[in-house]
Amino acid sequence: MxxxxxxxxxxxxxxxxxxxxxxxxxxxxxxxxxxxxxxxxxxxxxxxxxxxxxxxxxxxxxxxxxxxxxxxxxxxxxxxxxxxxxxxxxxxxxxxxxxxxxxxxxxxxxxxxxxxxxxxxxxxxxxxxxxxxxxxxxxxxxxxxxxxxxxxxxxxxxxxxxxxxxxxxxxxxxxxxxxxxxxxxxxxxxxxxxxxxxxxxxxxxxxxxxxxxxxxxxxxxxxxxxxxxxxxxxxxxxxxxxxxxxxxxxxxxxxxxxxxxxxxxxxxxxxxxxxxxxxxxxxxxxxxxxxxxxxxxxxxxxxxxxxxxxxxxxxxxxxxxxxxxxxxxxxxxxxxxxxxxxxxxxxxxxxxxxxxxxxPRGRWRTVLRTVVVVGLAGHLAVQLTVAVHTANRSAASRGDWARTAGGLHRLGVTPPCLITGHESIPIGYYTGCSSGATAGNNENMTAEEIRRTAERVPVAEITRVGSRPNGYARTWPVHRVEDYDIRVAPAPDTPRE
Incomplete structure (x- = not known):
């Protein structure tokens, strides 16, 4: 060595x-x-x-x-x-x-x-x-x-x-x-x-x-x-x-x-x-x-x-x-x-x-110790502030998902069910439903599969207010919940347009 x-x-x-x-x-x-x-x-x-x-x-x-x-x-x-x-x-x-x-x-x-x-x-x-x-x-x-x-x-x-x-x-x-x-x-x-x-x-x-x-x-x-x-x-x-x-x-x-x-x-x-x-x-x-x-x-x-x-x-x-x-x-x-x-x-x-x-020795030791202590104290204050801010912001967004799930339950979308569209994975989880997507990184279904699912269980399509829904959901009734437009597929015994 x-x-x-x-x-x-x-x-x-x-x-x-x-x-x-x-x-x-x-x-x-x-x-x-x-x-x-x-x-x-x-x-x-x-x-x-x-x-x-x-x-x-x-x-x-x-x-x-x-x-x-x-x-x-x-x-x-x-x-x-x-x-x-x-x-x-x-x-x-x-x-x-x-x-x-x-x-x-x-x-x-x-x-x-x-x-x-x-x-x-x-x-x-x-x-x-x-x-x-x-x-x-x-x-x-x-x-x-x-x-x-x-x-x-x-x-x-x-x-x-x-x-x-x-x-x-x-x-x-x-x-x-x-x-x-x-x-x-x-x-x-x-x-x-x-x-x-x-x-x-x-x-x-x-x-x-x-x-x-x-x-x-x-x-x-x-x-x-x-x-x-x-x-x-x-x-x-x-x-x-x-x-x-x-x-x-x-x-x-x-x-x-x-x-x-x-x-x-x-x-x-x-x-x-x-x-x-x-x-x-x-x-x-x-x-x-x-x-x-x-x-x-x-x-x-x-x-x-x-x-x-x-x-x-x-x-x-x-x-x-x-x-x-x-x-x-x-x-x-x-x-x-x-x-x-x-x-x-x-x-x-x-x-x-x-x-x-x-x-270091002499005056430099005192100076450097002061710099380190002040620096670490400031660093800790910054990290805790950002951590609390991030936790609060995350809690708010996840609270939105939970409230949207409550709105879906009031509309009759209860398990077993399927959620598609915007943020379907987290909203589906909070609702107790499966989630589906016909495109994008989470694609796992086709539009035809979603239509067939709607004949058996409640299905809802979620979009941001004013956003265009997927083709299979354009004729479904629209409901406003939180910041979302929710289109719920008609029940199988309900006449469709």
Whole structure:
């Protein structure tokens, strides 16, 4: 191991020994991580609130395993990992509050386990700061208790990369080898393509170092989590290439795009920025995004000087490859897409912050400590403000769906039933109906199938007020509910025009 200039080898060895878990002290060192995870769990419930209704994507994932609602159309890019994650609750209960509590607890446990893997590579104080940084981001607080995949890709990435480095330093640690498998499997179950992007540096390093066990662990994890997605591709889409092509179409045709500005626009609390137009958020909201890479690079410099470059360079490299497809290959943005990159960048960022408050001497130490404390306080205030704003706005839109469902029930559209047209998936879920579409990314029926369905069960077509309905619904009676025009198919024994 190479030591930086001015850093005595004995000092480096002592710092590494202090960061290595050992007996009772290891248990004591784990307590700060457990406290952090508990605070994170409570913060999710306070900010997002367990009563927050189900979102569009959550409905798609959850409806696959619940017996209380018909399964929504499951498009090509999606993977079944989230459905498996929520199955222990959603398979027998339709309580959103219970599901939120379950996911918040699970998110806290996931963060704790992911950070524990890194003990032995960095002191606990660094891991606590890294975990606190990632957990305090509004996108983490908002999506932690939701049935969405990106947070779990981030947890899997932390586990896989940390265990990879632990096993590299101690090849006898069989447990860390299995942790690599577990982390890669979790990522691939949630989003197979994300898992591949995250693990590119790991695959390259394992091959260069000639570590067949590490290489097999990464590949084995990817296969274990990705095989169900591949099998479904052949069963439902005609093959893997066909599913990938359909996934690309749904995502706007993958190619070379500049989505960096789209991601910046989404930082103000836009869950999905598609199309991503409008003004940029206030600079106070986006400032942290520009400071983040600077701190990450500083963390790498500090690690190189301390002789621990690899421990920092690997998560930094994995963060870069995780972010690349969402910054340069798609034409829209969602802040949650970058959660795995944020989680991995948290490691070098935490090192940089500790360096800034401990390394300088004299007046500079006081100045830098003040800057760091003020900066972190401002950062936390901004993140909490955006998180609360986003949660409130989401609650309002989901409340609209619930009220529209109530209006449909009053019109006689009750299960079993079918909802088509605008936002048919979420409104159908809240109404207890199936959802259908004859065109677009969620196409799953023909107009003739909808007409035949209307002969058996209630069917309603939903459009925005004044918008043109589909041809099969143009003669159906129109009713105004909330901001929608609802056309309900006449009952089979009612004369039709």
């Amino acid at each position: 190479t030591h930086g200039a001015g850093t005595p080898p004995t000092v480096t060895r002592r710092s590494e020994e202090r960061s290595r878990p050992d007996g009772p002290k290891a248990t004591q060192d784990a307590w700060p991580l457990a406290v952090l995870a508990a605070v994170f769990t409570l913060a999710q419930l306070v900010v997002t609130r367990p009563t927050l209704g189900m979102g569009w994507d959550e409905i798609v994932y959850t409806s696959q395993v619940t017996t209380h609602h018909p399964a929504a159309f499951f498009s090509a890019p999606r993977s079944r990992g989230v459905s498996l994650l929520v199955a222990p609750v959603a398979s027998w209960s339709d309580s959103t509050v219970l599901l939120r509590l379950y996911l918040a607890l699970l998110s806290g446990l996931g963060l704790y386990l992911a950070l524990r893997v890194w003990r032995g590579l960095f002191p606990t104080r660094v891991l606590v700061v890294a975990g606190a940084f990632f957990a305090s981001l509004w996108v983490t607080l908002f999506y932690g208790p939701q049935a969405m995949p990106n947070y779990w890709v981030a947890v899997g990435a932390l586990i896989a990369v940390g265990a990879f480095l632990r096993h590299r330093e101690d090849p006898s640690s069989t447990g860390m080898l299995w942790a690599v498998v577990a982390g890669a499997t979790l990522m691939a179950l949630m989003r197979p393509t994300d898992a591949v992007w995250v693990t590119i540096p790991l695959l390259v390093l394992a091959a260069v170092w000639r570590r067949p066990r590490l290489l097999a662990a990464v590949v084995g994890g990817l296969l274990a989590g990705g095989v169900p997605w591949v099998a479904e591709a052949y069963a439902s889409y005609g093959g893997l290439s066909e599913r990938l092509a359909e996934a690309s179409r749904i995502q706007g045709r993958l190619g070379l795009y500049m989505a960096v500005d789209d991601q910046l626009r989404s930082l103000g609390g836009r869950a999905l920025c598609r199309p991503c137009t409008g003004e940029m958020p206030h600079p106070v909201i986006t400032l942290w995004w520009f400071v983040l890479p600077v701190l990450a690079v500083l963390g790498l410099v500090v690690a190189v000087r301390a002789g621990r470059a690899l421990r920092t360079a690997v998560p930094l490299a994995c963060a870069v490859t995780a972010a690349l497809p969402y910054l340069f290959t798609i034409s829209y943005a969602a802040p949650r897409f970058l959660q795995p990159a944020y989680a991995l960048l948290a490691i070098p960022v935490a090192q940089a912050l500790w360096y800034l408050v401990t390394a």
